[in-house]
Amino acid sequence: MARAAAASRTQEERTEEARARLRSAALELFASEGYTAPSMAAISLRAGYSRTLAQYHFADKAALAMDLIRDRLRRDNQVELLDCPDEAPAEAAWAALIAHLDAVTDHYTTLHGLNDHGTRVRGEMAIHAAALMGSDPAISAAVDSSTRDLIARIERLLARCKAGGLIRPETDPHAMAVLHVHSIWGLALALFANPKGTRAIKTAFSQIRLLLEALRT
Incomplete structure (x- = not known):
């Protein structure tokens, strides 16, 4: 035995x-x-x-x-950073949003590094780009599902911040979450397509942070 x-x-x-x-x-x-x-x-x-x-x-x-993109979506979305109890104060929800943005910024702005991390992220971004072009329906569906999940998680945190009076009352949590997620992935894809744009993309990521900060009351 x-x-x-x-x-x-x-x-x-x-x-x-x-x-x-x-x-x-x-x-x-x-x-x-x-x-x-x-x-x-x-x-x-x-x-x-x-x-x-x-x-x-x-x-x-x-x-x-599909195996690679599922692994990437589980890991790179950093969804564990967005976990925040419903009863948590608005400041905790805000801290989760900022921690998540910092983590994905660090992850994507190093994708052209000459190391295993850079190679892996570039390879995964190539699959992501193909999914957005509809090259494979199953992969496209997986990316779409993950995108909707990430938007829902961020919307929930923004709604908590709004309910706690931490961000402007006119803020639409869903619309802001859509803008936030697609801004992150759009910048990541732009950097993937243009290796020489690293400095500009890093600056653009900082603008996402400023956009969030502008919501504060």
């Missing part, structure tokens, strides 16, 4: 290693060539596997991309 358990763990470890190498290879190629150009064969070759073995783990490039 112990041998069977050990063999099972070893197989599980091999499976996870293969999947990790395929994810990494895909992100490297997406980062350098965009989402459309690399084939599953090229990804498997980059990872050091045959296409048959690669397709054992991921049926096709779309399935691999």
